[in-house]
Amino acid sequence: MPKTKTDAASGTTDTPVTPATQDDFDLGSLQQALEGDKRYKADKEELLKLYEQMLLIRRFEEKAGQLYGLGLIGGFCHLYIGQEAVAVGLQSALDGDKDSVITGYRDHGHMLAYGIDPKVIMAELTGRAAGISKGKGGSMHMFSVEHKFYGGHGIVGAQVPLGAGLAFAHKYNEDGGVAMSYFGDGAANQGQVYEAFNMAALWKLPIIFVIENNQYAMGTAVNRSSAETHFHRRGSAFRIPGMQVDGMDVLEVRKAAEIALEYVRAGNGPVLMELNTYRYRGHSMSDPAKYRSREEVQGVRDKRDPIEHAKAELVELGMSEDTLKDLDKTVRKQISEAADFAESSPEPEMSELYTDVLVERY
Ligand SMILES: Cc1ncc(C[n+]2csc(CCOP(=O)(O)OP(=O)(O)O)c2C)c(N)n1
Ligand SMILES: [Mg+2]
DSSP, X not given: OOOEEOOTTTOOOOEEOOOGGGOOOOTTHHHHHHHHSOSOOOXXXXXXXXXXXXXXXXXXXXXXXXXXXXXXXXSOOOOOTTOHHHHHHHHTTSOTTTOXXXXXXXXXXHHHHTTOOHHHHHHHHTTOTTSTTTTSSOTTOOOBTTTTBOOOOSSTTTHHHHHHHHHHHHHHHTOOOOEEEEEETTGGGSHHHXXXXXXXXXXXXXXXXXXXXXXXXXXXXXXXXXXOOOGGGGGXXXXXXXXXXXXXXXXXXXXXXXXXXXXXXXXXXXXXXEEEOOOOSOSSTTOOOTTSOHHHHHHHHXXXXXXXXXXXXXXXXXXXXXXXXXXXXXXHHHHHHHHHHHHHSOOOOGGGGGSSSXXXXX
């Protein structure tokens, strides 16, 4: 006979108590699947495409850093350099027609990985009317309903419950979509994150929570701020399976994304993925980064760089150095055209101050 819990108030004894040791749900099952077969088997052309997208983000961000230095970008600007394999690997597995993405303020890379034109992103950074948010959002507040990219959020952690809301809409509308909500290791310590985990698991919402563990929240290293630094375990209390992924290896990221998506699309509810990565630049453009040594950053660049890693693999697969050089030239040209476009586009009209203040319906 199963043990039962007695409700003291009503005297009913109908709730079975399952001892924790007899839990039939294996929270490590997705991780085990990944361990069994860690990397997506990309052919030469597929890997080249992923490499190109990562390179595009890297060159875009380097250019954004330059334009910021020239005073052409106002407000905050958080670069994604070092983390490229995360957005590229994950988003390459999404269905662009159905799935939605939401992230924080370090958002340019996610938009580029979604195939959004670098011109309109750069124009947004420089506050021009042609920008994706009409030049009124800037670096942290980019948005595109058309691409199902729901920001761009400056409030740390806000994208987690908002992401659960997107997932609720997918389920409610039965549109087959999955929401992907990215947030940082610092954001992962917020209360709202766990409220969202609970609801998402309770209602089996189609969402992948992605913790981009870049080892720092502004100037604070993870082990100075987090009691549990294995972030993939943080969903256990809500019965959300976790996965720990090398966020510097685009093929491992892609494989992990496929495993997670299969589970979520089958109606099982959320997955929590921790992507171990690293940001090379400061938290934002105004960060002198005194909390870590140059050697630490250089060490990661030398040993774990996601782009160099993919490049070496392409060469091993027989891709010619000339093809890679040509690709680099093409990407550089694309980025310099985006910068020229941004610099030469007009600013928004003054009347735009009064539009888009309140969105009543979209
Ligand atoms: C609610 C809230 N608290 C604090 C801040 C200030 N702030 C901006 S970024 C940040 C650190 C976040 O770090 P993490 O989540 O690891 O993301 P990362 O910047 O590393 O991508 C903080 C505390 C904020 N923007 N919003
Ligand atoms: Mg961080």
